Amino acid sequence: MTLSPEAAIAPIVAERVQQLHLARAERHLFLCADQTKPLCCDKQLSLEVWDYLKARIGELGLGTRVLRTKANCLRVCLAGPILVVYPDRVWYHSVTTSVVERILQEHIIGGQVVHEYVLTAPALP
Ligand code: FES
Incomplete structure (x- = not known):
């Protein structure tokens, strides 16, 4: 009996999913770069x-x-670098290293959106 290609790679995929902590991830940051x-x-x-x-x-x-x-x-293509935080749906503009630091400290860790760099977001608290 031979395994299907999907079954044969399933353990490798499962290991990769675990390595990346995909099941535990709370947020995903996308940065327009390179x-x-x-x-x-x-x-x-x-x-x-x-x-x-x-x-x-x-x-x-x-x-x-x-x-x-x-x-x-x-796809914004203006006022970058652009960064979006999911699942929060908060889009940031002009994201320099100092702005990244604020996004990590204030938004990701502190739970407070960095309003002055928001491009768009759901109803902000
Ligand atoms: S080049 Fe299009 S959003 Fe950065």
């Missing part, structure tokens, strides 16, 4: 912000609760 066409900001700036975001998530011990993904373009 764009093919850097329209919203300077590409180098986006990469600096991306490196900072990755490092700080690790340093703050958020790696099991917060996922991060580098998006090629989030």
Whole structure:
């Protein structure tokens, strides 16, 4: 008897899901960075912000609760770098490293949206 391709890779996939803490993740941050066409900001700036975001998530011990993904373009294409926090549906503009720090400290850890950099969000408290 041979396993189907899906069954054969299932243990590998399950291990990867566990490694990434996908079941425990509470939020997912998407940052426009390393764009093919850097329209919203300077590409180098986006990469600096991306490196900072990755490092700080690790340093703050958020790696099991917060996922991060580098998006090629989030379609706003202005006033970047653009960052969106899901499932909160809060979109931020002009996300420099100092703004990332505030988003992590105030929004992700503290639960308070950083209003001055909000592009759009559901009804803010
Ligand atoms: S290039 Fe950043 S949102 Fe499109």
